[in-house]
Amino acid sequence: xxxxxxxxxxxxxxxxxxxxxxxxxxxxxxxxxxxxxxxxxxxxxxxxxxxxxxxxxxxxxxxxxxxxxxxxxxxxxxxxxxxxxxxxxxxxxxxxxxxxxxxxxxxxxxxxxxxxxxxxxxxxxxxxxxxxxxxxxxxxxxxxxxxxxxxxxxxxxxxxxxxxxxxxxxxxxxxxxxxxxxxxxxxxxxxxxxxxxxxxxxxxxxxxxxxxxxxxxxxxxxxxxxxxxxxxxxxxxxxxxxxxxxxxxxxxxxxxxxxxxxxxxxxxxxxxxxxxxxxxxxxxxxxxxxxxxxxxxxxxxxxxxxxxxxxxxxxxxxxxxxxxxxxxxxxxxxxxxxxxxxxxxxxxxxxxxxxxxxxxxxxxxxxxxxxxxxxxxxxxxxxxxxxxxxxxxxxxxxxxxxxxxxxxxxxxxxxxxx
Amino acid sequence: xxxxxxxxxxxxxxxxxxxxxxxxxxxxxxxxxxxxxxxxxxxxxxxxxxxxxxxxxxxxxxxxxxxxxxxxxxxxxxxxxxxxxxxxxxxxxxxxxxxxxxxxxxxxxxxxxxxxxxxxxxxxxxxxxxxxxxxxxxxxxxxxxxxxxxxxxxxxxxxxxxxxxxxxxxxxxxxxxxxxxxxxxxxxxxxxxxxxxxxxxxxxxxxxxxxxxxxxxxxxxxxxxxxxxxxxxxxxxxxxxxxxxxxxxxxxxxxxxxxxxxxxxxxxxxxxxxxxxxxxxxxxxxxxxxxxxxxxxxxxxxxxxxxxxxxxxxxxxxxxxxxxxxxxxxxxxxxxxxxxxxxxxxxxxxxxxxxxxxxxxxxxxxxxxxxxxxxxxxxxxxxxxxxxxxxxxxxxxxxxxxxxxxxxxxxxxxxxxx
Numbered sequence: 001x002x003x004x005x006x007x008x009x010x011x012x013x014x015x016x017x018x019x020x021x022x023x024x025x026x027x028x029x030x031x032x033x034x035x036x037x038x039x040x041x042x043x044x045x046x047x048x049x050x051x052x053x054x055x056x057x058x059x060x061x062x063x064x065x066x067x068x069x070x071x072x073x074x075x076x077x078x079x080x081x082x083x084x085x086x087x088x089x090x091x092x093x094x095x096x097x098x099x100x101x102x103x104x105x106x107x108x109x110x111x112x113x114x115x116x117x118x119x120x121x122x123x124x125x126x127x128x129x130x131x132x133x134x135x136x137x138x139x140x141x142x143x144x145x146x147x148x149x150x151x152x153x154x155x156x157x158x159x160x161x162x163x164x165x166x167x168x169x170x171x172x173x174x175x176x177x178x179x180x181x182x183x184x185x186x187x188x189x190x191x192x193x194x195x196x197x198x199x200x201x202x203x204x205x206x207x208x209x210x211x212x213x214x215x216x217x218x219x220x221x222x223x224x225x226x227x228x229x230x231x232x233x234x235x236x237x238x239x240x241x242x243x244x245x246x247x248x249x250x251x252x253x254x255x256x257x258x259x260x261x262x263x264x265x266x267x268x269x270x271x272x273x274x275x276x277x278x279x280x281x282x283x284x285x286x287x288x289x290x291x292x293x294x295x296x297x298x299x300x301x302x303x304x305x306x307x308x309x310x311x312x313x314x315x316x317x318x319x320x321x322x323x324x325x326x327x328x329x330x331x332x333x334x335x336x337x338x339x340x341x342x343x344x345x346x347x348x349x350x351x352x353x354x355x356x357x358x359x360x361x362x363x364x365x366x367x368x369x370x371x372x373x374x375x376x377x378x379x380x381x382x383x384x385x386x387x388x389x390x391x392x393x394x395x396x397x398x399x400x401x402x403x404x405x406x407x408x409x410x411x412x413x414x415x416x417x418x
Numbered sequence: 419x420x421x422x423x424x425x426x427x428x429x430x431x432x433x434x435x436x437x438x439x440x441x442x443x444x445x446x447x448x449x450x451x452x453x454x455x456x457x458x459x460x461x462x463x464x465x466x467x468x469x470x471x472x473x474x475x476x477x478x479x480x481x482x483x484x485x486x487x488x489x490x491x492x493x494x495x496x497x498x499x500x501x502x503x504x505x506x507x508x509x510x511x512x513x514x515x516x517x518x519x520x521x522x523x524x525x526x527x528x529x530x531x532x533x534x535x536x537x538x539x540x541x542x543x544x545x546x547x548x549x550x551x552x553x554x555x556x557x558x559x560x561x562x563x564x565x566x567x568x569x570x571x572x573x574x575x576x577x578x579x580x581x582x583x584x585x586x587x588x589x590x591x592x593x594x595x596x597x598x599x600x601x602x603x604x605x606x607x608x609x610x611x612x613x614x615x616x617x618x619x620x621x622x623x624x625x626x627x628x629x630x631x632x633x634x635x636x637x638x639x640x641x642x643x644x645x646x647x648x649x650x651x652x653x654x655x656x657x658x659x660x661x662x663x664x665x666x667x668x669x670x671x672x673x674x675x676x677x678x679x680x681x682x683x684x685x686x687x688x689x690x691x692x693x694x695x696x697x698x699x700x701x702x703x704x705x706x707x708x709x710x711x712x713x714x715x716x717x718x719x720x721x722x723x724x725x726x727x728x729x730x731x732x733x734x735x736x737x738x739x740x741x742x743x744x745x746x747x748x749x750x751x752x753x754x755x756x757x758x759x760x761x762x763x764x765x766x767x768x769x770x771x772x773x774x775x776x777x778x779x780x781x782x783x784x785x786x787x788x789x790x791x792x793x794x795x796x797x798x799x800x801x802x803x804x805x806x807x808x809x810x811x812x813x814x815x816x817x818x819x820x821x822x823x824x825x826x827x828x829x830x831x832x833x834x835x836x
Contacts, residue, residue: 328564
């Protein structure tokens with residue numbers, strides 16, 4: 001299971017944490033059962049609902065067919081419709097699997113033209129993922145990709161289209177009209193919680209990821225965190241810590257890691273917390289640190305700037321890659337590195353950073369066993385549940401996002417949408 | 419010149435801004451001349467010092483040779499040693515020029531092995547850029563890349579090595595001992611201010627960027643901003659605005675744009691401000707928004723979360739790319755987009771976002787004419803000078819970074835460095 005170690009808590013904070021943990025046990029108990037008021041958003045709370053054996057069989061069969069036929073697979077989706085899949089794919093995609101190309105996440109003609117260029121001369125499939133098929137980016141990208149398919153495949157174009165949509169939506173209708181393959185976007189899950197469903201799992205499977213391992217990881221996290229008591233529940237501990245820090249004025253949480261493979265997981269995590277918690281004038285603002293590189297840009301601020309950031313580190317225990325530094329006889333003054341493995345050097349930098357930063361503010365250190373499909377599943381479910389708890393303690397609804405309408409209303413008006 | 423429009427300032431803020439602009443004219447005057455106390459860090463204040471015609475000639479000749487011989491060019495550098503070049507290269511690199519590969523910016527064996535794999539079978543040169551050749555990432559990457567060169571070129575390996583270092587440094591000595599090409603890292607410029615020197619310009623030139631245009635842009639910004647009065651000086655206005663916002667509790671600045679080509683420019687900008695301003699317990703924390711994509715992750719927080727962020731938008735006036743949405747006869751409910759160009763749709767999203775966000779907090783909107791080499795030059799010099807001014811108003815030294823030592827001391831101890 002995911003391990004949490006906390007550094008830099010003084011005695012006062014420790015005492016206050018004990019109080020927060022005692023006072024919010026009802027939040028944990030309610031979440032473990034699933035609250036009736038959020039019933040239309042809790043389809044992720046039991047992975048059996050949308051990622052059971054039957055669902056995985058459909059995903060695997062469809063993915064196998066695409067992998068035989070396609071050199072590229074275009075994921076049309078934005079935010080919750082692409083972040084989970086992309087997190088895993090960009091981290092651990094297997095060699096020799098179709099190239100995964102992302103669309104539906106921008107309105108920049110420069111970016112879209114580059115995307116179309118990447119597809120030139122390649123056999124490809126597209127998957128349009130949209131819960132609410134009114135969102136501009138996927139809707140507009142779907143149009144230009146339908147055109148690209150038509151140019152390449154003519155009358156057979158429709159055979160290369162999958163839509164992941166909700167039953168009864170206009171996307172569902174479009175599939176029926178045109179013979180596209182339709183698979184379910186869970187009606188009772190908001191985008192940012194859909195990792196363990198067709199939304200997240202089909203693209204992963206196309207990229208050669210073992211989705212049964214992903215789901216097994218999520219399920220193991222679920223089994224533990226939905227039954228563990230307040231004293232032993234790591235997601236609850238993390239949710240309590242976040243709220244404690246927040247009340248002390250640490251209003252930014254920096255998710256940091258020394259492994260760039262987590263880059264796209266950061267985006268998933270950022271959306272999860274920003275969109276769930278950032279409302280009613282409240283919320284911890286999520287930021288991220290890709291170390292060691294960004295120690296050379298934001299490291300100075302973290303150490304000496306305004307004391308308003310706390311940090312959450314993601315660490316991987318097992319060594320999975322190796323590269324040893326040899327001495328080539330030149331006088332480069334780096335002899336202290338002779339024969340050392342970058343794995344160990346990177347770990348030394350990690351330990352030094354946690355030690356240095358925790359002199360200023362509290363640091364949470366999460367450790368997972370390996371960076372693989374199974375542990376990504378754990379991470380998804382863990383943070384989803386922790387986010388649910390954290391919002392409960394903060395007193396906000398984790399599952400809505402009323403604020404995103406503000407610019408959309410103005411934009412649709414400017415574009416002449418009725 | 420870069421244009422600045424400010425949205426969302428109420429009458430009180432406007433009056434307070436007038437006061438800030440009146441009270442800090444001495445900061446502008448001193449910076450325009452260059453302060454004696456910062457003499458060893460102001461080599462960028464006159465682009466003639468390190469990017470005059472003679473320097474550019476050397477860069478162009480060397481780049482031309484590399485472009486003839488190499489399929490890949492490895493930039494070994496971290497932070498200030500790679501961010502400026504990478505900003506421009508990733509945005510506007512010309513097709514058919516050597517692939518630019520980045521090293522010296524990570525300790526992850528996974529990332530380094532991927533980098534080495536990218537080089538397999540390619541003719542390549544390396545450029546090790548380091549002001550202080552004690553930094554771990556470039557030093558260690560240089561070692562593994564020397565080995566890769568040796569394996570490919572044997573006795574001719576040294577002919578593929580450039581070092582950008584300071585005179586008299588251990589890197590200089592290494593060049594003399596091994597016959598590497600040595601070019602100057604300016605002694606009197608800190609890394610994050612070195613865009614207009616060999617540090618930033620050689621990699622750009624290798625990537626086919628017209629570096630004379632970059633420098634011309636910087637010089638035009640310099641000529642304007644070093645002579646304009648407080649009333650007409652946009653960099654000064656921006657520096658005053660930032661400090662005004664900061665005093666009102668908007669402690670995060672989000673640099674946002676609707677053009678993903680700015681992605682790496684964000685990293686440059688982030689380092690510039692985080693490292694210059696984040697000290698003595700002060701400083702605005704720089705964050706970035708890549709829109710429209712991130713509107714689907716952090717948009718909710720920006721609109722409805724804690725009111726502690728102000729926003730600075732980067733906009734490009736001229737249309738440089740086009741992609742028109744056609745109607746293919748399907749009932750997709752996106753007919754309001756028929757015949758529209760993504761350029762215009764993206765602009766509509768931009769205007770709607772500025773309008774929505776500026777109801778909550780002030781928004782600065784910078785507009786440049788085109789996204790090209792010339793305007794990148796303007797942006798670099800503009801923000802460097804604005805940062806110098808902003809730090810002056812805030813009362814911190816823009817040119818040091820004492821806080822980055824904290825983890826380094828611990829790390830070097832753990833690694834057994836004497």
